[in-house]
Amino acid sequence: PETCQVLHVKSIEMNPVHSLFTLTNNEETCSVCLEPLDESKSGILTIFCQHTFHCHCLLKWRDGSCPVCRYSQNKKTTEGTEGSSKLYQETEERAIEQNSDDDNECTECKAKENLWICLICGHVGCGRYHTAHAYEHFKETDHIYALEIASERVWDYASDGFVHRLIQNDTDGKLVELPDNHTSDHSSQQEKAETLALEYSYMLTSQLDSQRIYYEDQMNSLSSKLSKLANQIKQIETQNKSTLKENERIEHQIAVKEKELASDMTKKKSTEEVYEAWKDKLESAKKSWLKEKQMTNSLLQSNEALLKSKEIADQNISELNDQVRDLMFFLEARRKVKIDPDLEGGSVETRQSISTRRKKGKRKSEK
Template identity: 30%
Template sequence: MTSTSLSTGIARASSEEVSRSPSVIVPGEPSESSSSSNMTQAFPFSSGNPRIEETIGVMHLFREDIVSTSAYGLPVERKPLICVLGVPNHMTYADFCQFCGSFIQHILEMRIVRNDGKEDSYSILIKFDSQVSADNFYKHYNGRSFSSLEAEVCRVLFTMDVQFTGSIERAQASAASSTEQPSCPVCLERLDQDTSGILTTMCNHSFHCSCISNWTDSSCPVCRYCQQQAEKSTCFVCQTTENLWICVICGFVGCGRYKAGHAIIHWKETQHCYSLELETQRVWDYVGDNYVHRLIQSKTDGKLVELNSHCLHAESGCGSCNSEDNAISEAILNSKVEAIVSEYNELLATQLEDQKLYFETLLQEVKEETEREISKSVEKAVTLKLHKIQLKLDRCIKEKKFLDELNENLLKNEEIWKAKQLEFEQREKKVLKLKDVKIQDLEEQLRDLMVCLETGKTVRQLSASNEVEDGTVLPMSTESSSTDGC
């Protein structure tokens, strides 16, 4: 199959280069290229559907240490052709187109290739319309994470050249795969780099970038070849890939008894007695300890045939069966198939009924256990609440006792203060009574003093008027008794 090349950016090797073996290359690891004066490193790659035709080659990329030590941070002999290494497989074509959406109008062609020795990532060769666009893409996306939720970062390197060293054609190659696609399979328009960028998938089918960006699946829209390789089945416990059995009830994958025996342990724990061997597609019954799968699928026509079937007349030594015998044997085979299907359905129904009872028992046990846990939790919560209430009650009783003692002390103090108040009132009454008596005495003394003063004044007046003659004193009124005290 002739794939779309990357225009002038990809230099195909001549016939001598194709016939000549490339330099020693370790798959999955870069090796130095002697043709670029130790400035580049060679990465082996392949593309195409391995079942039809696979193209292999080597791409020479500038070394990262040369780029970092250059004057301007970019190699001098660079071209508008770069390579994005280590793109994770879970990123589809649409995801990558969305990731570099700001530069999609400057991209002339993109080609997706497979990294030799690495199954979890792929690389993308990108040709830009100018060197400035390639430099800006390198500065913007080199070292940038593909997503904020992932650890993978975008690793961008400038490409010196790409050499296709040969192709491996398979026997199943069809005529349609050997013709070049002149138009996009999605929009049916011609693949023109000047109009829109071209993206070549890993299976060598080309599309417009705007068309493939709407394809959210990781497979090719034409041949359905998926860039993500199918994962190998492993034991869920020990991760081994040999002698694996899968439970037909729940899908548990475990290793056989000749390994660690996790499939048998799963049967003992869950009572899922039917297990399918992944290598032979036969069903094993752990209860009966034998195979119960009596029909297998033919690889030639896909029909169900009996396991270890043989000719009905093999014992008589016939070379081949005639049409009548074939019809009879076919009828017998159909009857056997119907009987086996009926028996298998009955066995399956019985097993499903047993599984139903088993799971109902498990559900009942879980329900009872849940009820017991709930009752224990409720009892514990009630006990804890009662304990808290009892503590609160004890604290209230203690506070009440303290308040009662305080009230009793206050009552005693009230009686004492009442007695003191009564004593103070009586003392005050006595003091007031004594004060009244003293005031009365003072009033009498004041009155006597006034009488005495008036008498003295009268005497002075009489002496001044010469009314006293010969030392005689006129008799006074009854107040003379009080004057004696003056």
């Protein structure tokens, strides 16, 4: 916010008949007594916040603050009263422009009826008959004065009542009465006017300080929030960098694992092919083995049959050998008989009977 400087008014010259200020609107009324502001009947005074009152109404004000906007000032003297008055006038004009705008709406709920504007910071909120955002603003900021836009009445949240008709003199804390404008006591009237000017100078200084403190608090709050956000952004950036590094490491690991997986898949495929080849070989070998087994079984059966045939043949050969031997013996005997006539008519029955018995026994055993 801009730095404001406020000075006390040293003196004010006042004409009891003609007002020092010219009214811009002949129909304007005093905010205290609600009577028309006619300079021909009574003294009229416009204070630094650009609100105009009857002098005798303003002297009855015991608070030292504006009856409309309740601006007040501490008793501090600084330089630059004209600059601060100009700044406040611009602020008041902006507030009046905002109040005259038909598009006024609650800052929170966008309501356009029963609106109140804070006289400290210009916050617009809805009244208690809606969602009471103006009262919530008071609880958050402790800005106790709010102006009802529709009726231009000022509400004091501290005293819980309208304060635009209360008047108090801050110099002695007592009710005062402004003399009639036809009185001859010009010096007393001028002193009271100077007192009023001083009071409102204090009032303006106080409210400007309040505004400065409010906006400085807002700036400090925003600065702290920005610093927190900056720290959070730094933390997020650091986390983002670490996350990116971790992501790169994981992606590298994934690439390595994918290569290993591709190699394993190739090995698996080749192994499956080898397995299928060996499986085919096993099937063919099994078939060959079964064939060979069948052949072996058939050969064994054939061998057994051949062995049996061989045994039979051997028996036959043995019998034939016996027969041949007997025959040879018979032939030899006959030859000898032929050679020796003495042996003719003899017989050899014993041997023949033995061989005959053997033959008969073998045949019986075969049967």
